Amino acid sequence: MAIKSLNKRQSALAKSEKQLQILSNGIFQNGELPTFKAKISETNQFPLQAKKLEILQINLGYMCNQVCAHCHVDAGPDRKEIMTRDTMQQCLEVIKTTGAHTLDLTGGAPEMNPDFRWFVEEAAKAGIKDFIVRSNLTIIRANKKYHDLPDFFKKHQVHVVSSMPHWTRGKTDKQRGDGVFDQSIKALQELNAVGYGIPNSDLKLDLVYNPSGAFLPGDQAAMEKDFKKALKEDFDIDFHQLFAITNLPIARFLDYLIASENYEDYMYALVEAYNPAAVKNVMCTNTLSISWDGYLYDCDFNQMLELPINSKVKHISEYNEALLEGRNIAISQHCYGCTAGAGSSCQGVVA
Numbered sequence: 001m002a003i004k005s006l007n008k009r010q011s012a013l014a015k016s017e018k019q020l021q022i023l024s025n026g027i028f029q030n031g032e033l034p035t036f037k038a039k040i041s042e043t044n045q046f047p048l049q050a051k052k053l054e055i056l057q058i059n060l061g062y063m064c065n066q067v068c069a070h071c072h073v074d075a076g077p078d079r080k081e082i083m084t085r086d087t088m089q090q091c092l093e094v095i096k097t098t099g100a101h102t103l104d105l106t107g108g109a110p111e112m113n114p115d116f117r118w119f120v121e122e123a124a125k126a127g128i129k130d131f132i133v134r135s136n137l138t139i140i141r142a143n144k145k146y147h148d149l150p151d152f153f154k155k156h157q158v159h160v161v162s163s164m165p166h167w168t169r170g171k172t173d174k175q176r177g178d179g180v181f182d183q184s185i186k187a188l189q190e191l192n193a194v195g196y197g198i199p200n201s202d203l204k205l206d207l208v209y210n211p212s213g214a215f216l217p218g219d220q221a222a223m224e225k226d227f228k229k230a231l232k233e234d235f236d237i238d239f240h241q242l243f244a245i246t247n248l249p250i251a252r253f254l255d256y257l258i259a260s261e262n263y264e265d266y267m268y269a270l271v272e273a274y275n276p277a278a279v280k281n282v283m284c285t286n287t288l289s290i291s292w293d294g295y296l297y298d299c300d301f302n303q304m305l306e307l308p309i310n311s312k313v314k315h316i317s318e319y320n321e322a323l324l325e326g327r328n329i330a331i332s333q334h335c336y337g338c339t340a341g342a343g344s345s346c347q348g349v350v351a
């Protein structure tokens with residue numbers, strides 16, 4: 001059966017307050033498990049504070065051609081929240097002056113925003129060192145108007161980062177929908193054909209792995225080896241790095257955990273795998289996330305939970321990098337997903 005977004009299903013979990021309630025109540029309220037705040041306080045790491053900005057992550061909208069089972073954005077074709085050109089213009093003013101070395105465009109499927117190409121063309125002119133677009137791959141094959149995306153990415157020297165939950169059809173389609181594996185393979189071959197992902201190529205193509213169930217990812221380096229071997233042998237596909245990320249217990253993954261009666265066990269697993277050394281490198285300490293409507297958040301996960309930023313500066317129109325530095329990061333129990341094992345973020349292992 002096709003998956004629908006929480007929004008489309010009118011699920012109670014479509015509301016961020018409901019998700020935050022679940023994350024704060026039950027096993028965390030009755031003291032069975034320590035809150036994230038209590039845990040990081042044990043090693044004097046509370047409050048978590050933002051350091052110098054290195055990564056500006058912009059969410060161009062929640063619309064997506066896919067409806068993956070574990071999407072933390074609750075993205076899908078029914079989501080109509082997309083960034084306007086006016087807000088993009090405000091982002092461009094910031095991109096031109098920021099000290100950040102990485103610009104990271106995400107969604108949904110960012111390519112579905114009608115102003116995506118204009119924005120990439122304008123943003124590329126700022127010459128930010130690492131310009132990432134998070135592409136779900138299937139969008140390249142979804143419609144004729146997207147078929148030239150590999151050439152477009154190449155023209156603007158964009159670094160492509162794409163989700164690929166597994167090198168087998170069964171596991172990939174289970175998480176991301178029927179037919180996703182075959183279309184993703186074709187898209188990867190098309191990216192390879194224009195030079196992406198080839199050893200020593202400057203056209204960077206990285207893949208992101210996230211577990212297909214209520215378990216934590218294995219060793220990133222070992223998985224990268226397995227992915228490379230399988231994709232090369234089976235489909236002659238090359239890529240550069242594999243990032244292994246932990247699913248955070250929010251949005252559709254939280255819904256899945258609750259529906260499969262795995263929520264408590266998963267939270268226990270996250271807390272047991274807590275690694276104090278990973279705390280200092282969590283994504284929010286060097287990243288700022290901008291939502292489709294221009295509001296600022298500590299990370300993409302906090303954006304989805306609508307956890308407001310602790311700063312006078314709330315919106316891209318009033319951006320001030322110096323004022324944002326040193327702010328206290330807004331946290332809740334979902335943060336355990338960033339500090340489990342070696343720790344993980346949108347960029348893979350952090351510790």
Ligand code: SF4
Pocket residue numbers: 064065066067068070071072073074075076107108109136163
């Ligand atoms: S995980 Fe990515 S590709 Fe899948 S529905 Fe969410 S935004 Fe779309």
Ligand code: SF4
Pocket residue numbers: 282283284285298299300301302329330331332334335336338
């Ligand atoms: S979920 Fe966000 S705020 Fe929490 S630790 Fe991870 S990056 Fe930081």
